[in-house]
Amino acid sequence: MKNVYIPIEMEVEKNYFETSDRMIKTLKLKFIDEKFEFQPGQFCEFSILGKGEAPFGIASSPHVKDSIEFSINRAGVVTKAIHELRVGDIVGMRGPLGNYYPVDDMKGHNVVVIGGGFAFTTLRSLIEYMLHEKYRADYKDIKVIYGARNPGLLLYKDLLDNWEKRDDIETYFTIDQAVEGWEKLVGFVPTVTEQVAPSPENCYAIVCGPPIMIKFTLPVLLKLGFPKDKIITSLERRMKCGIGKCGRCNLGEHYICKDGPVFNFSQIEKLPNEV
Amino acid sequence: MKKATKSDFIKFLKDLSDSYEVIAPQKIADEGIDLSPVTDFNKITFDYVNTERSFKRFIFPQSQELFKFENNKIVAEKIKPKKQVIVGIRNCDINNFKVLDYNFIEKDPVDSLYKDARDNTIFIVGACIKNNSTCFCKTFKINPLGVESGDLSYLFDDESKEFYIKANTEKGTELIKKLKCKAASDFDEKVKKYETNHDNIPDLIEDKDLVEIFSGQLDGDKWETIFQGCVNCGICTFYCPTCYCFDIEEEGKFWKGRRVRNWDSCMFSIYSKETTGHNPRPTNRERYRNRVLHKFYYQLKHNDSYGCVGCGRCISNCPTNIDIRKIIKTFI
Ligand SMILES: Cc1cc2nc3c(=O)[nH]c(=O)nc-3n(C[C@H](O)[C@H](O)[C@H](O)COP(=O)(O)OP(=O)(O)OC[C@H]3O[C@@H](n4cnc5c(N)ncnc54)[C@H](O)[C@@H]3O)c2cc1C
Ligand code: SF4
Ligand code: SF4
Ligand code: FES
Numbered sequence: 001m002k003n004v005y006i007p008i009e010m011e012v013e014k015n016y017f018e019t020s021d022r023m024i025k026t027l028k029l030k031f032i033d034e035k036f037e038f039q040p041g042q043f044c045e046f047s048i049l050g051k052g053e054a055p056f057g058i059a060s061s062p063h064v065k066d067s068i069e070f071s072i073n074r075a076g077v078v079t080k081a082i083h084e085l086r087v088g089d090i091v092g093m094r095g096p097l098g099n100y101y102p103v104d105d106m107k108g109h110n111v112v113v114i115g116g117g118f119a120f121t122t123l124r125s126l127i128e129y130m131l132h133e134k135y136r137a138d139y140k141d142i143k144v145i146y147g148a149r150n151p152g153l154l155l156y157k158d159l160l161d162n163w164e165k166r167d168d169i170e171t172y173f174t175i176d177q178a179v180e181g182w183e184k185l186v187g188f189v190p191t192v193t194e195q196v197a198p199s200p201e202n203c204y205a206i207v208c209g210p211p212i213m214i215k216f217t218l219p220v221l222l223k224l225g226f227p228k229d230k231i232i233t234s235l236e237r238r239m240k241c242g243i244g245k246c247g248r249c250n251l252g253e254h255y256i257c258k259d260g261p262v263f264n265f266s267q268i269e270k271l272p273n274e275v
Numbered sequence: 276m277k278k279a280t281k282s283d284f285i286k287f288l289k290d291l292s293d294s295y296e297v298i299a300p301q302k303i304a305d306e307g308i309d310l311s312p313v314t315d316f317n318k319i320t321f322d323y324v325n326t327e328r329s330f331k332r333f334i335f336p337q338s339q340e341l342f343k344f345e346n347n348k349i350v351a352e353k354i355k356p357k358k359q360v361i362v363g364i365r366n367c368d369i370n371n372f373k374v375l376d377y378n379f380i381e382k383d384p385v386d387s388l389y390k391d392a393r394d395n396t397i398f399i400v401g402a403c404i405k406n407n408s409t410c411f412c413k414t415f416k417i418n419p420l421g422v423e424s425g426d427l428s429y430l431f432d433d434e435s436k437e438f439y440i441k442a443n444t445e446k447g448t449e450l451i452k453k454l455k456c457k458a459a460s461d462f463d464e465k466v467k468k469y470e471t472n473h474d475n476i477p478d479l480i481e482d483k484d485l486v487e488i489f490s491g492q493l494d495g496d497k498w499e500t501i502f503q504g505c506v507n508c509g510i511c512t513f514y515c516p517t518c519y520c521f522d523i524e525e526e527g528k529f530w531k532g533r534r535v536r537n538w539d540s541c542m543f544s545i546y547s548k549e550t551t552g553h554n555p556r557p558t559n560r561e562r563y564r565n566r567v568l569h570k571f572y573y574q575l576k577h578n579d580s581y582g583c584v585g586c587g588r589c590i591s592n593c594p595t596n597i598d599i600r601k602i603i604k605t606f607i
Contacts, residue, residue, distance in 0.1 A: 050529030247520035
C-alpha cells in the first residue's frame with residue numbers, strides 16, 4: 001500500500017520576485033516522472049527535505065499540464081528555503097489537495113472575483129480557467145476586483161494588463177492610497193466592491209484576501225443582496241498532513257484541508273466562530 | 276471457549292513470543308501497571324483495573340518515522356511491520372477503534388503506517404472485574420466485560436482462579452487452537468456473575484442526542500467558565516486513547532535525515548497559530564471547547580461515534596482536576 005506522506009519529485013524551472021518588496025516569489029515547477037491534474041482552488045504540500053513541508057495554493061491554470069506555479073511569501077523556515085531554490089533544483093510535492101471552487105455550479109452564472117493582497121494566487125488559477133476558450137462560454141459576465149496596498153504589491157502584472165485588454169472580462173484594480181503614475185482605482189476593496197459589483201441576480205462572488213478584507217467585504221455583498229451560499233471563499237488554517245489525518249486544521253467538524261479550503265458563507269456561519 | 280489456569284495462559288503467551296512481540300501489563304517502577312513488551316513472563320500481572328496508558332501507542336506510536344532521506348532523495352524502503360500481540364486491553368480502550376479506524380482507514384486516503392501496524396497486531400481483551408471511581412464507559416454503551424471484543428477475550432474468575440477465554444475473530448479462532456487446556460461450557464454463567472460488579476458505573480448521557488444538544492450551544496455562557504483552571508498542559512490528550520492529532524517534523528539535514536510524526540495536542544496554543552501570528556483559537560476557552568466538541572459533537576457528526584470511551588484517564592491525570600464528566604453534565 002502507498003505511503004501517503006511521500007511526495008513526488010518536481011524540478012524548479014523558474015523562481016523570480018513577484019512583488020517590489022521582494023517578499024513574494026513565483027515558482028514554476030516541472031513534473032518529472034509522476035504528474036497530476038488539478039482544479040482551480042486546490043493546493044499542495046511543498047516539501048524541502050531537511051526543512052519541512054508547507055501548504056500553498058496552486059496559482060497556475062489547470063490547462064497547463066506539464067508544470068505548476070506557486071507564489072510564495074517568505075514567512076519562516078520552509079518559505080525561506082523555497083525562496084533560495086535555484087533553477088534545476090529538485091523539490092517534493094504532495095497534491096493536489098482539498099476541494100476547489102464550484103466551477104460546475106458556477107456555469108451559466110455571472111461571476112465576480114474579489115481579491116486582496118497575495119491571496120490572489122488561486123483566484124488567478126480560477127480566472128485563467130474560466131477564460132480558457134474551452135470554458136469561457138460556460139460563464140456569463142466575469143468581473144475582477146483586485147486590490148493591494150501599493151502597485152508594487154499586485155501580483156501577476158503582465159497578466160493583469162492582458163486581462164484589461166480583453167473584452168470578455170471586466171477588471172477593477174485598486175490600491176489603498178494614491179501614488180504618482182497610478183491611473184487606476186484608489187480605495188479599499190470593500191469600497192470598490194460596493195461601487196462596481198454586479199447585480200446579485202444569478203451571480204457568484206468569489207472572495208479571497210486577508211481576514212480584515214473579508215470581514216468588511218462580506219457585509220457589502222450581503223447588503224447588495226448576494227445569497228450566502230453564493231458567496232465563496234477559501235479558508236486558511238495551519239496545516240500539516242493536508243489529507244485529513246493529523247487533525248490540525250479543523251474548523252468545527254470540518255478539516256479544512258479535505259472538506260475545504262473552499263466554503264460558502266452559509267456553511268461557515270454554522271460553525272463555531274473560530275476563523 | 277476454553278478455560279485455562281494462569282500458568283496455562285502465560286505459557287500460551289510465551290509460546291506466541293516465538294512469532295510475535297508480546298506486550299502485556301507489568302509493574303513498572305514509578306508508573307504503576309502499564310503495558311510494555313515482555314522480557315520476563317513471570318512479571319506479567321493481571322491485578323489492575325486499567326493500565327496506566329492505553330495500548331494506542333503500539334499501533335500509533337508517539338513518534339513514528341514517515342520516511343528517510345539522503346542527499347535530497349527519499350530512501351525507498353518497505354518497512355516490514357512488527358508482528359505483535361497485546362494482552363490485557365480493556366473494552367473501553369479498544370473502543371477507540373471507532374475513532375482511530377475511521378480517521379486512519381475508513382476515511383480516504385488510507386494511512387498505511389497505521390493500517391500495517393493494526394493488521395499485524397493481535398488484540399486480547401481482558402474483562403474488567405473491578406472498576407475505578409473515574410470509569411464511565413457505560414455512558415457510551417461500552418460493556419466493561421467486553422467479552423465480544425478483540426481477537427481473543429478473557430474473563431478471570433476469582434473463585435476458580437481460571438481464565439475463561441473466547442475467540443471473537445478468525446485470527447482469534449486460529450490462535451486459540453494453540454491454547455492447551457479444557458473447554459469451558461459455563462462461560463455465559465460467569466459473564467452473568469460479573470456483570471453486576473459494574474452496576475455503579477454511571478450512564479451520563481442515556482438516550483440523549485448530543486448532536487442536537489451541542490448544535491445549539493456552540494457558543495454561549497456555559498463555555499465561559501468550564502475551561503478555567505486548565506493550564507493547557509495537554510496531558511489529557513496524550514493519555515486519551517482516542518486522540519489522534521499529530522505534528523509532522525523534520526529530523527536531520529537534507530543530506531541525511533528523516534521525516535517523523537509526533538503526537539500533538541489541540542490544547543497547545545501554538546497548535547493552531549498561523550505564520551502571520553493570527554490564532555483562530557487564541558485562548559484556553561476556544562482550545563478547551565475544541566477538545567470537548569470534538570469528543571461529543573464533531574466525532575458524532577463524522578461517523579456517529581463518540582470521541583470518548585469513558586476510560587477516565589484525563590480525569591485522574593489532570594493536574595488541575597478538570598473533570599470531563601462534569602462538562603458533559605453541564606451541557607445536557
Ligand atoms: C490552503 C493554504 C494555502 C496557502 N497558500 C499560500 C500561498 O499561495 N502563498 C503563500 O505564501 N502562503 C500560502 N499559505 C500559507 C503558508 O502555508 C505558510 O505561510 C507557510 O506554511 C509558512 O511556512 P514556513 O515554514 O515558512 O513558516 P514557519 O512559521 O517557520 O512555520 C513552521 C511550520 O509551521 C507550519 N505553518 C505555519 N503557519 C502555517 C499556515 N498558515 N498554514 C499552514 N502551515 C503553517 C508549516 O508547516 C511550517 O513548516 C497557504 C496556507 C494554506 C493553509
Ligand atoms: S490535563 Fe487538565 S490542565 Fe492539562 S490540558 Fe487537559 S484539561 Fe487542561
Ligand atoms: S476524553 Fe478522557 S475519559 Fe474520554 S477516552 Fe479520552 S482520556 Fe478517556
Ligand atoms: S492538515 Fe492534517 S487534518 Fe488537515
